[in-house]
Amino acid sequence: MIRLHKWKLLFIAVLTNLTILLTLAVGEIKFWREIDWLDIVAESGVCLLAGLWLVFTLNSRPKGSVTTLLALGLGCIFIGSFQDLMDEVIAIPDASPWRGSIESVLMPVGLIILTLGLYHWHKEQLLLSQQRQRQEQDYRDYRLQDRLTGLGDARFLMQQLSQLQLRCQQQHTPLAIVLLDLDDFDTINRRYGHREGDRLLQELTEVLLLNVRRCDLVCRYAGDRFAVLLPGAGEQLAQQLGAQLQDAVAHFAYKTTRGETIYHSASTGIATDTGTPADALLTLATQRLLQAKDSRTPRVA
Amino acid sequence: MTLWYENDTPCIAAHEFPAALIDLACSRDLEPDRLLRGTGIFMADFLSASLIIKPVQCYALLRNIQRLMPASDTAFLAGHRLFPGNFGPASTALTQASHLLDALQTLENYSALLSPLLQPRLSLDSDFVYLYWQESCEASDQGAFLRDMLMTAITSLSRQLYQQSLPWEYFLPGELTHPEQYSVNWGPRVYSKRHITAMRLPRELATQNTPMATTSAATIAKRQCEVLFKDKPSEGFISHIDQRIRRSIPGHVSLESLAQALEVSPATLKRKLKKHHTHFQQRYDNVRKELAIEWLTRQELSVEDIAARLHFHDSRNLRRAFKRWTGVLPSALSASV
Numbered sequence: 001m002i003r004l005h006k007w008k009l010l011f012i013a014v015l016t017n018l019t020i021l022l023t024l025a026v027g028e029i030k031f032w033r034e035i036d037w038l039d040i041v042a043e044s045g046v047c048l049l050a051g052l053w054l055v056f057t058l059n060s061r062p063k064g065s066v067t068t069l070l071a072l073g074l075g076c077i078f079i080g081s082f083q084d085l086m087d088e089v090i091a092i093p094d095a096s097p098w099r100g101s102i103e104s105v106l107m108p109v110g111l112i113i114l115t116l117g118l119y120h121w122h123k124e125q126l127l128l129s130q131q132r133q134r135q136e137q138d139y140r141d142y143r144l145q146d147r148l149t150g151l152g153d154a155r156f157l158m159q160q161l162s163q164l165q166l167r168c169q170q171q172h173t174p175l176a177i178v179l180l181d182l183d184d185f186d187t188i189n190r191r192y193g194h195r196e197g198d199r200l201l202q203e204l205t206e207v208l209l210l211n212v213r214r215c216d217l218v219c220r221y222a223g224d225r226f227a228v229l230l231p232g233a234g235e236q237l238a239q240q241l242g243a244q245l246q247d248a249v250a251h252f253a254y255k256t257t258r259g260e261t262i263y264h265s266a267s268t269g270i271a272t273d274t275g276t277p278a279d280a281l282l283t284l285a286t287q288r289l290l291q292a293k294d295s296r297t298p299r300v301a
Numbered sequence: 302m303t304l305w306y307e308n309d310t311p312c313i314a315a316h317e318f319p320a321a322l323i324d325l326a327c328s329r330d331l332e333p334d335r336l337l338r339g340t341g342i343f344m345a346d347f348l349s350a351s352l353i354i355k356p357v358q359c360y361a362l363l364r365n366i367q368r369l370m371p372a373s374d375t376a377f378l379a380g381h382r383l384f385p386g387n388f389g390p391a392s393t394a395l396t397q398a399s400h401l402l403d404a405l406q407t408l409e410n411y412s413a414l415l416s417p418l419l420q421p422r423l424s425l426d427s428d429f430v431y432l433y434w435q436e437s438c439e440a441s442d443q444g445a446f447l448r449d450m451l452m453t454a455i456t457s458l459s460r461q462l463y464q465q466s467l468p469w470e471y472f473l474p475g476e477l478t479h480p481e482q483y484s485v486n487w488g489p490r491v492y493s494k495r496h497i498t499a500m501r502l503p504r505e506l507a508t509q510n511t512p513m514a515t516t517s518a519a520t521i522a523k524r525q526c527e528v529l530f531k532d533k534p535s536e537g538f539i540s541h542i543d544q545r546i547r548r549s550i551p552g553h554v555s556l557e558s559l560a561q562a563l564e565v566s567p568a569t570l571k572r573k574l575k576k577h578h579t580h581f582q583q584r585y586d587n588v589r590k591e592l593a594i595e596w597l598t599r600q601e602l603s604v605e606d607i608a609a610r611l612h613f614h615d616s617r618n619l620r621r622a623f624k625r626w627t628g629v630l631p632s633a634l635s636a637s638v
Contacts, residue, residue, distance in 0.1 A: 147372055154373075154481035181485075186381065186460060194382055195328045222374060223485040290489060 005058040005071065012054070012075040019083050019102060027092035040088050047081040054078055066124055069117030076110025134209050137217045146220045148198055149205040157219040157227050161278040164217075164231055168273065175273040176230040176238035179285045180208070180245055181293065183265045185224040196256050203254060211248040212241070225289075227282075235272050242268040267292040305541035306413065306534040308356040308439045308577055313417045315342060315352040319359055321383040322366050323347065331369050338365065356438040356537070359418060363443045373479040376446045377486045380453025384461075388414055390525035397519040401459050401467070402430060402507045408455075411526055412437070413535050416454075419447040420540040426599065430507040433591070434498045438537030440579040448473075448498050453486055455500065462511045472499045496627040496634070497594055539577055539584070546588045551610045556581040590626040593619070597634055604631050 002009075054074040061067040083102045092099045129136075135151055137160060144156035152160065161177065168175040182188075182204070189197040201224060208218050208226060217229040228245065230238055249266040256262060269289025271281050306312040313319065319342075326336045333344045340361040346352040366375060385392040391411050398404035408415050409423050420437035423430065432455065434448050452471060459467045471487055472495035483491040536544070545562060546554050559581070560570040574580050589611050596602040596610070608619035623631050 154479070186457065189381065190461070194325075194378070198328070221485065222479070222481040223377070225481075225485045286484060286489065 001061065002055065002059040004063050005067070008058065008068070008071045008075070012071075012078065015075070016079055016082055019079060020086065022098065022102075023083065023086050023090050023092065026096050026098050027090040030089055030091050034091070035089060040085070043081065043085045043088060047078065047085050050074060050078040050081050066117060066120045069113055069120060073110050073112075073114025073117050076106045076113060078110075080106035080110055133214060134212055134216055134218055137215075149202055149220050151205055151226075152217070152219040154219070154221050157221060157229075158278055158282075160217055160219070161229060161281070164229055165273055165278060165281075168231055169275070173232045174234040176233040176235070176241075177271050177273075177281060177285050178228045178230065178238060178242045178245065179221065179269040179282075179289045180226045180228065180242075180249070180266050181268075181289055182224040182249070183267060183293070185264075188262065188264075192256055192260075192262070199257075200254055200262070204249065204252065207248055207252045208245060211245055216241075227285075233272075235270075238270045238272060242270050303534050305536055305538045306356070306417075306438065307538045307573070308360075310534070311353045311355050312413065312534065313354050313356060313359055314350075314414075315347045315354050316350045317386065317388050317414060318383075318417055319354065319362055320347075320387055321379050322362055324382060325375070325379050326366055326370065329370060335369060336365055337362070340365065356418060360439065360441055360443055363418075363446060367443075367446060373482050374486075376449035377453045377482055380450040380486075381457045383450065383454040384415075384458045390522040390529065391415055393522035394519055394526060395458060396461065397513075397515050397522065398462065398511065399514045399516050399519060400508050400510055401462055401502070402504075403519070404458060404462065405430070405432060405455075405507070407523065407526070410535075411530060413533060413537075414530065416451050417537070418443070419451050420536060421451070424595075425504065428504055429501045430504050431499055431501045431599075435540060435543060435591075436537075437540040439577045440539065440583070444498075445478075449482075452500055456487055459502075462513070463509075464512065467502055467506055469500050469502050472497050472501075474498060496629075497591065538573065539579060542574070542584050543588050546585055547592070550588070550592060551612070553612065554585060586622075586626055590623075593623060593631070594627075594634065597631055607631075 054071065057070050057074060058067070061070070080103050083106070087100075087103070132140075139160065141156065144153055144159070145151070146153045164175055185197065188200065201220075205218070205220070205226075208228070212218060212228055213230075215231055219227045219229075221227045228241075230241055233241060246266050246268055249264055252264070254262045254264070267289055269285045269287070269292055271285035271288060273281060276284075315323075323333075323336065327333065337344065337347075340354075340358050342352065342354060342358060342362065366379075385396045388395075388411075391407065391414055394407045394411075395404050395415075398407065405421075405423055409421050412421055416437070418437050418439075418441075420435045422433040422435065424433060425431070434451060436444055456466075456469060459469070466488060468490065469487065470490040470492070471483070472492050474496050475494060477483055477491065477493045480491075542559070545559060549558070556570060557567050560567040563570060565573075571581070574584070593607050593611065596607050597604075602610075604616045604619060608614075608616045611619065613619040613622065620630055623629075627634070
């Protein structure tokens, strides 16, 4: 990502150099005994951290106005703190108009721009979170995210399941879990290659996300098995929503890279919360899923 | 002719077993440079299909893959694409096998080719076909990854042969770290804390004929394998040692007697064992543990009989040793099966 921002970094580097030149031009280097080492350590620490924030921020963001604001704000703070650091080794005459002015202008300006940037970043994040609502339900932890599909993984599922159980019990609303598993996924992998299988799972994720309610949570359990948590859904509604997901999968005409169309069917296992622990609920859903798979008659796509 | 290969014997064709790992990494867009860093393998050599690597290089590759793809499904994904793979006639012998047991025998006979780092051992009784897995070449930290990968490969192979899942049962030591992966990839019959690494299938299922088999193709492929691997070592060093110890029991085994049988000095044997990150007592204990578990659970021998066969002074001593090997008493194990 950082390559996207090479001009911004170059700009900040040039400005930093200019302040060095300026300071050298108007000031004189201090004697050893005049230098306060404690100040140097403290101020170089601030300067280093400001630089680190700048790099992390730029490395994690695409181009855009929000990024520019953040970079500008952090850049100002970096240069300001750098100037502050240089003050410790270069004495600028009291009469000079530059004395202290770079730092005292750049720091507040930088902080204001950064605040503005953070405000817009917050707006942007709200928008993105809204889109990811059905994947994360107000909780995000990148370590519990599946790399292929971006959904939460099994650990995330278990964590959310126990929390939802508690919440639904307090609110006296039912809770259901649907496990959905593709039929003969390994045949697809074998016939079309694993890369195609990976892409299929990614696109299937989109299909599932489009076909659940706003309050539902979709996770990738493992392999081709997905789990959907349905707060507020009783047995009947869960059956209905499960069937809708199955239909959505059956009608999804996946296109391979060579342009072939593959249809699939999926089996589901549904369990409603009866106050059992989370893993017992999951085991029940798994058993029903395996029963459904065993007794499955080929569905017509 | 040498009977075994060591961890620095160049014996693994890079385009065979390691290819499943390299392919997996490439399909997830890992840079080949990062994947092969420190392994001494180069992409160009790998693609030339004539590169032979050492087991240590293969272990380094495994470590890189786990570092770069830390997700819990990596071993399973690699396992799914291992067989039939690119093993020449051995691939044909696997996919055209007349029944699963036939394929498993091919696997055992040519394990140096098909699974060079983890040794499969077939064992049959009247009801079940057991497939045990043991470290083959080196006592390494990659055991769990390899076992997940190879057991998935066998699961996947049997599904290919019969076009449906077979009711394999899986026995693993320790706790399951990712129960969801086992459940989806292996099915519901995965048992943890069993102190062994094995899988079993009812015998009549393993011997029923496959729908797609062409017997002549399988016979020819097996003959080709015989010719190709006639002069090649068939098992890893550790696996060879374990096998020798196993065959000597119920007689007495010691480092000296083992060295004599291998026609090397005890000091050389000690050095070789150290090179493979193990020592004689560890191998001896390991074999005795496996035998004790096998006898307890499959033949239902009494602890007294087992103590006598394994040269323990009395059953109390065996109980204590068993507790040291597995963390539980023999009674806990026989009760659980």
